[in-house]
Amino acid sequence: MATDPLVDSGSFRFGTKAETLEQLQSRLTEAIIPAFHYFSKAQWHASPAAVLDTIAERFGTAMLAVRSSAILEDGAKESMAGAFLSKLRIAGSDSSAIAKAIHDVVESMAGDDRDQVIVQLMAEDIAVSGVIMTYDIVNGAPYYCIDYDDETGRTDIVTGGNGINKGLFVYRYADPKMIRSSRVAGFLKLARTVEGVCDCPALDIEFGLDRSGRMYLFQVRRIALAHSWHPATERRVKRQLKFVETFVKECSLRRHNVLGKRTILAVMPDWNPAEIIGTTPHPLAASLYRELITNGVWCDARSAMGYRSVGDAELMLLINNHPYIDVRNSFNSFIPAGLPDGIGEKLVNAWLDRLEEHPELHDKVEFEIVPTCLDFCFDEEFASRYPNLLNKSEFRAYGASLRSLTRDCLQLGPESTLNGALASSQMLRDLKLSSVENAVHAYLARAALLIRLCRQHGTLPFATVARHAFIAEALLRSAARRGAWSPNRLGEFKRSVRTITSNMVAEYALVCQGARDRGEFLSIYGHLRPGTYEIASRRYDERDDLFQGEASSPTPNDSPHFDLTAQERSSLQELLTSAGLNVLSADELLAYARRAIAGREEVKFIFTRALSDALSALTRWGEAQGLSRDDLSYIEWPAIVRSLYEPVMDEVDRHYLDLSEAGRRSIDAAYMFRIGHIVSGVRDIYVATLNRSVPNFIGSGAVAGNTVELTADSAATVDVTNRIVCIENADPGFDWIFTRNPSGLITRFGGANSHMAIRCAEFGLPAAIGCGDQIYLRVVAVGRVELDCGQKILRPLHGE
Numbered sequence: 001m002a003t004d005p006l007v008d009s010g011s012f013r014f015g016t017k018a019e020t021l022e023q024l025q026s027r028l029t030e031a032i033i034p035a036f037h038y039f040s041k042a043q044w045h046a047s048p049a050a051v052l053d054t055i056a057e058r059f060g061t062a063m064l065a066v067r068s069s070a071i072l073e074d075g076a077k078e079s080m081a082g083a084f085l086s087k088l089r090i091a092g093s094d095s096s097a098i099a100k101a102i103h104d105v106v107e108s109m110a111g112d113d114r115d116q117v118i119v120q121l122m123a124e125d126i127a128v129s130g131v132i133m134t135y136d137i138v139n140g141a142p143y144y145c146i147d148y149d150d151e152t153g154r155t156d157i158v159t160g161g162n163g164i165n166k167g168l169f170v171y172r173y174a175d176p177k178m179i180r181s182s183r184v185a186g187f188l189k190l191a192r193t194v195e196g197v198c199d200c201p202a203l204d205i206e207f208g209l210d211r212s213g214r215m216y217l218f219q220v221r222r223i224a225l226a227h228s229w230h231p232a233t234e235r236r237v238k239r240q241l242k243f244v245e246t247f248v249k250e251c252s253l254r255r256h257n258v259l260g261k262r263t264i265l266a267v268m269p270d271w272n273p274a275e276i277i278g279t280t281p282h283p284l285a286a287s288l289y290r291e292l293i294t295n296g297v298w299c300d301a302r303s304a305m306g307y308r309s310v311g312d313a314e315l316m317l318l319i320n321n322h323p324y325i326d327v328r329n330s331f332n333s334f335i336p337a338g339l340p341d342g343i344g345e346k347l348v349n350a351w352l353d354r355l356e357e358h359p360e361l362h363d364k365v366e367f368e369i370v371p372t373c374l375d376f377c378f379d380e381e382f383a384s385r386y387p388n389l390l391n392k393s394e395f396r397a398y399g400a401s402l403r404s405l406t407r408d409c410l411q412l413g414p415e416s417t418l419n420g421a422l423a424s425s426q427m428l429r430d431l432k433l434s435s436v437e438n439a440v441h442a443y444l445a446r447a448a449l450l451i452r453l454c455r456q457h458g459t460l461p462f463a464t465v466a467r468h469a470f471i472a473e474a475l476l477r478s479a480a481r482r483g484a485w486s487p488n489r490l491g492e493f494k495r496s497v498r499t500i501t502s503n504m505v506a507e508y509a510l511v512c513q514g515a516r517d518r519g520e521f522l523s524i525y526g527h528l529r530p531g532t533y534e535i536a537s538r539r540y541d542e543r544d545d546l547f548q549g550e551a552s553s554p555t556p557n558d559s560p561h562f563d564l565t566a567q568e569r570s571s572l573q574e575l576l577t578s579a580g581l582n583v584l585s586a587d588e589l590l591a592y593a594r595r596a597i598a599g600r601e602e603v604k605f606i607f608t609r610a611l612s613d614a615l616s617a618l619t620r621w622g623e624a625q626g627l628s629r630d631d632l633s634y635i636e637w638p639a640i641v642r643s644l645y646e647p648v649m650d651e652v653d654r655h656y657l658d659l660s661e662a663g664r665r666s667i668d669a670a671y672m673f674r675i676g677h678i679v680s681g682v683r684d685i686y687v688a689t690l691n692r693s694v695p696n697f698i699g700s701g702a703v704a705g706n707t708v709e710l711t712a713d714s715a716a717t718v719d720v721t722n723r724i725v726c727i728e729n730a731d732p733g734f735d736w737i738f739t740r741n742p743s744g745l746i747t748r749f750g751g752a753n754s755h756m757a758i759r760c761a762e763f764g765l766p767a768a769i770g771c772g773d774q775i776y777l778r779v780v781a782v783g784r785v786e787l788d789c790g791q792k793i794l795r796p797l798h799g800e
Helices: 015-023 041-046 048-059 095-108 182-198 224-228 233-251 281-292 297-305 325-332 340-357 377-384 392-410 417-429 439-483 488-494 500-512 518-525 566-578 584-624 629-633 637-644 651-670 734-740 756-765 772-782
Strands: 036-040 063-071 086-091 114-119 124-133 145-147 167-170 201-211 217-220 314-317 322-326 688-689 696-698 702-709 724-727 746-747 767-769 783-786 793-796
Touching: 015 036, 015 063, 015 114, 015 182, 036 041, 036 048, 041 048, 041 095, 041 114, 048 114, 048 314, 086 095, 086 167, 086 281, 095 114, 124 182, 145 182, 145 201, 167 182, 182 201, 182 217, 217 224, 233 314, 281 297, 281 314, 281 439, 281 629, 281 637, 281 651, 297 392, 297 417, 297 439, 314 584, 322 325, 325 340, 325 566, 340 392, 377 392, 392 439, 417 439, 417 584, 439 488, 439 566, 439 584, 439 637, 439 772, 439 783, 488 756, 500 518, 500 584, 500 734, 584 629, 629 651, 688 783, 696 756, 696 793, 702 746, 702 772, 724 772, 746 772, 746 783, 756 767, 772 783, 772 793
Parallel strands: 702 724, 724 746, 746 767
Antiparallel strands: 036 114, 063 086, 063 114, 124 145, 124 201, 145 167, 167 688, 201 217, 314 322, 696 767, 702 783, 783 793
């Protein structure tokens, strides 16, 4: 029988969990294996008293762990990890508690009398506990995958999936100099030592580290999935990493008309692609996002508002199908036009440094890193964040530039960019097109037309209105920090802002209750889909499950009308005057904020209709060519639309199916590739830290209970009532959940101004938006959480 070098060891012989540890005990010097005693189920059943006597003699009154060591566990083909019971912190002085723990563990295993039970000393004073997979368990990519908990002092947090832990991926052949943490270097040394002792590279290792620096080994098993890994995976990743390293170095080279000595690549700043198209989008979605947003539209809108022009700089880069924002380009676009380059250079470099030092702020750059307008806390916060960065004259020049830009944006006269953008979007809203001729070419031509119009009268105005909404948000938040009104009053104001999708939620509930015509509803809202840029994501009017189940019509807010108190009005007016922003009154500032926030949602609704209709036309074109939605999703938009002006010189289905298959292979390769969500330099290619963001808590409400995770494919019949809903991103296509009375919302990606943040503020729903990988995955895994927005707490519920 052929052997697999990844899991079939030479001199070392794996046995049960206990037998493997017994072999390692005499061979391993890098870590302590806590003393243990093991016995079979048969021995326990034959003489439990004798077993208990041996345990008492061996361990006395020490704290013990009682664990399974079944014949079925830890095999080369199947691990059965977590299938059987473990009991921790059992007092050695309590023989009845030990007996019960052994009984419970025995009962959790299958009926084989050869199954074993391990009784082991508990490792005390643990500072860090974790798990190391010596390869990516899913596809065998050559990374050490390290998950660890350095907060609770418990040894079961990572393996139990019931806590929040840290994680990173380290390329197996990375230069040791890239490992900055001596602690992580110790974890890797242990893993490599165990690999050598076991003569087996594909291992699952559970470990601990106490507060005096002693390393403990709790368990070693072979990675059972190794037999299914493609043998070329390791070679592919090694080859691709060299290409990526060169690319990342070149990204930080100086660019014409772009300030800053380097760049940072990240998935969440600015036009956060992780939230909108995901971290590994299919080629069609990524290319449409580039066409509609990141190739010109994003910076054209800003330069029209008074920010620095960055020419044709591309905002989004793709690294092995993973989208990243070029943060240097983004930061350049937030500099006021006309500010001297010398000042701008200092600012961009300082902003990049702050992001590198505080990666948890990567989805909050407009509020925590870059001043994009002159808010009411500008002087104090700039001095605190960037002391001595600018001299007095430079700071005055920068402040004056921001003040002038902000004043221009706040004035809602004939030249207002906000009013102009809203007017432009109405042209797309009112667009009437003739029906498409039943011809293959006509459907693709219609899709191309809609994409062009969407760019001109949809995403370009949206980029402008969204920037105004950010300015409004910055001013209102800073007013709360200055004491002009309370955070609760700010929340009340936001709940009073009614948007177009508020109406949709109410009307959706009426349809479900039979009080509204389904056809009328779909004629207005039928274009919405959970994945705005994904052709495979079904529209509302293409789903049979949309109106199944009960739905209620939620009250968007408790006080739909909001008025400033006399004291608030006076305080806000004083802030506007002292900041030199007295081009409008306090009440006009709130009117501006309402117009920007509601306008952003309206323009998004308008442009997503055009985009959704374009995807529908493209679907019809694909059907005529023998291409499914899935096939199309793997082909880039430029490769599709090219056939409008350049004939395909082959059988059309063969041509596009070949492109689709190439796209599939490319995406499959991307899944094997691990790279950090923030890339500050070459090191982050080889040592990828998982994103652990600080959530954006919405409102001050609190809730605790069960979670339910939804995806773009989830049926609308999923029961979310009185549950905390978990979704990856904040897309309008999920708005149906608000009719089902969820108790809270948690998203993996998203910012304080994202679609779902606005929805939750409007409905007063407690929410944690943009939790990042680590927190989100653990919250979903544990199934019960506490969410307290007022105290800014999101944590698993234990012991229930």
